[in-house]
Amino acid sequence: MKYWLMKSEPSAYSIDDLKRDKKTSWNGVRNYQARNYMRDEMRVGDKVLFYASNADPAGVSGIAEIVREAHPEKEEPWVMVDLAFVEKFPAVVPLDTLKTTRGLENMVVTRKGSRLSVQPVTKPEFDIVTKLGRK
């Protein structure tokens, strides 16, 4: 099983929206690297850190799961996957915490200028963030 981090601006789609909808099609990704991760590597059952960007604070707000593999959007050459709600953390794990927590030094999201909206995450990283989020 693989682990991921996916970004969304809460004003566009938040963890609360996902909780309400139960599942959603993750459309609108317009970056080739992000698309390739979705198209080539995401499998049903993979777990996702749901990241709120452009938020106060920006950070991981919960967990989702891949429930459908990549399928085409109307607009070529883009694809979407389907996500299901898993849990919402009691509080957002802020980006600042991710940056200062041991074991998360290599997370893509903590790197300066990182704009990739779909990123791979290691299992240890996923577990650390989950533990922080449930506190």
Place this chain on the structure above:
DNA sequence: GCCAACGTTGGC
């Protein structure tokens, strides 16, 4: 809302 960092586009 600002603006630095980044990705994409398109002229050459």
Place this chain on the structure above:
DNA sequence: GCCAACGTTGGC
């Protein structure tokens, strides 16, 4: 294939 111009992202 280079790279300047442009558009977008996302932290602050």
